[in-house]
Amino acid sequence: MERRLKPAVFLLCLLPLAWLAWRAWSGDLGVNPVETLNRYLGDWALRFLLIALAVTPVRKVTGWAAVMRLRRMLGLYAFFYVCLHLASYVGIDLFFDWSALAKDIVKRNYITLGMLAFLLLVPLAVTSTNAMIRRLGGRRWRRLHMLVYPIGMLGVAHYWMMVKADIREPMLYGAILAVLLGFRVLDRVRRRSGAAHAAAPGR
Numbered sequence: 001m002e003r004r005l006k007p008a009v010f011l012l013c014l015l016p017l018a019w020l021a022w023r024a025w026s027g028d029l030g031v032n033p034v035e036t037l038n039r040y041l042g043d044w045a046l047r048f049l050l051i052a053l054a055v056t057p058v059r060k061v062t063g064w065a066a067v068m069r070l071r072r073m074l075g076l077y078a079f080f081y082v083c084l085h086l087a088s089y090v091g092i093d094l095f096f097d098w099s100a101l102a103k104d105i106v107k108r109n110y111i112t113l114g115m116l117a118f119l120l121l122v123p124l125a126v127t128s129t130n131a132m133i134r135r136l137g138g139r140r141w142r143r144l145h146m147l148v149y150p151i152g153m154l155g156v157a158h159y160w161m162m163v164k165a166d167i168r169e170p171m172l173y174g175a176i177l178a179v180l181l182g183f184r185v186l187d188r189v190r191r192r193s194g195a196a197h198a199a200a201p202g203r
């Protein structure tokens, strides 16, 4: 059962893309297909980022160790959907007009934050292989990958700044991110104080 978990989740993660392809094929992307496409991919990029961040808390709360085997794949899926989101913007929306992209990055704050989030995700994707983990050493690798929290914040801020009226959805993503980050911070504090007690049992 656990052997099949990873391939099953791998296929499951492709479903949003398959659904998008189906909608595009059947001409069901609404009056502004380019915008629908770009926003849909942005939504899934953020969702996968949050799902990947939820893996460690799920393991700690439920004790389900096998879930950890999904973490890297889910993080890479977040990167994959971000790449498609960026590609749809640069390729389909801007027709590879690089000077328009440069102008957008400078002038539109939400694009600046999105681009920053993307650039910070690149080193995490590049260092996701076992060879890179060995090369960096576990401690440095873990430190580097803590960047995923600021990246999540940038992703939420990017979305929040983009919406004009209804902020409920970015607010929900922000709340989920805050809970996940809060969990990790509390867990770290608890472990540190546990270690301090163990080191000084007489106190």
Ligand code: HEM
Binding pocket: 035, 038, 039, 040, 042, 043, 044, 045, 046, 049, 082, 085, 086, 089, 111, 114, 115, 116, 117, 118, 121, 151, 155, 156, 158, 159, 162
């Ligand atoms: C970690 C990186 C990123 C994440 C998580 C992300 C996520 C999102 C989300 C959730 C949305 C809103 C979708 C909706 O309305 O339902 C969005 C919109 C958008 N994003 Fe991103 N994004 C990222 C990076 C980028 C980058 C690098 C660019 C371009 C340089 C970009 C350009 C856009 C544009 C143009 C929109 C739509 C704006 C509009 O239709 O008015 N994003 N993104």
